[in-house]
Amino acid sequence: MTGAADVSVKKILVPVDGSPVSSKAAQYAVHIAKVEGAKLVIMHVVENVKQGGAIGLQARYGNVRLVEGFRRARIKSAERWMSDIVDDAAKQNVSAKAEILPDDGTHEVGVITEYAKKNNVDLIVMGSRGQSTFKKLLVGSVTNAVINHSPCPVLVVR
Ligand SMILES: Nc1ncnc2c1ncn2[C@@H]1O[C@H](COP(=O)(O)OP(=O)(O)OP(=O)(O)O)[C@@H](O)[C@H]1O
Ligand SMILES: [Mg+2]
Numbered sequence: 001m002t003g004a005a006d007v008s009v010k011k012i013l014v015p016v017d018g019s020p021v022s023s024k025a026a027q028y029a030v031h032i033a034k035v036e037g038a039k040l041v042i043m044h045v046v047e048n049v050k051q052g053g054a055i056g057l058q059a060r061y062g063n064v065r066l067v068e069g070f071r072r073a074r075i076k077s078a079e080r081w082m083s084d085i086v087d088d089a090a091k092q093n094v095s096a097k098a099e100i101l102p103d104d105g106t107h108e109v110g111v112i113t114e115y116a117k118k119n120n121v122d123l124i125v126m127g128s129r130g131q132s133t134f135k136k137l138l139v140g141s142v143t144n145a146v147i148n149h150s151p152c153p154v155l156v157v158r
Helices: 020-036 054-058 065-093 107-118 141-149
Strands: 011-016 039-046 096-102 123-127 155-158
Touching: 020 039, 020 065, 020 155, 039 107, 054 065, 054 141, 065 096, 065 107, 096 107, 096 123, 096 141, 107 141, 123 141, 141 155
Parallel strands: 011 039, 011 123, 039 096, 123 155
Antiparallel strands: none
């Protein structure tokens, strides 16, 4: 190997979906941040309502209040489990901030990778799987696509 890579891990992005695997990924991120003196950004992307589902049907027929209520409930619950992670980091003297972002039409993957590009993220730490109960793939679709499009290294936690 010629020359040393300029390795600096100062900002770590941790995309979370409330699943046990993503909480485990967050624990790894806190550990690495402590060792490296890095800051954490805990991020949840609020997915757009799926076309096919029951709520999606309501969205199609213009039931704005129901869809908005559903979104707000999702944000509220995300705030709860994200603040657990931020508190946990604080207990270990690691600075962490929580970001809840809407899907701007680029899917969770676009939001995560664009954020990483624009904010000079050095490392992404995420779970191999998430909330889905459909276990066909070895890694979930969000993780698979982030690995393909990330500007920085990705640590996948199982
Ligand atoms: N909405 C989201 N916002 C932020 N991070 C997410 C989001 N969804 C998933 N992730 C991250 O991606 C990891 C893997 O989840 P992913 O969604 O890829 O798998 P899955 O839910 O098992 O399968 P599926 O492809 O069916 O969604 C999670 O552990 C979490 O770190
Ligand atoms: Mg998922």
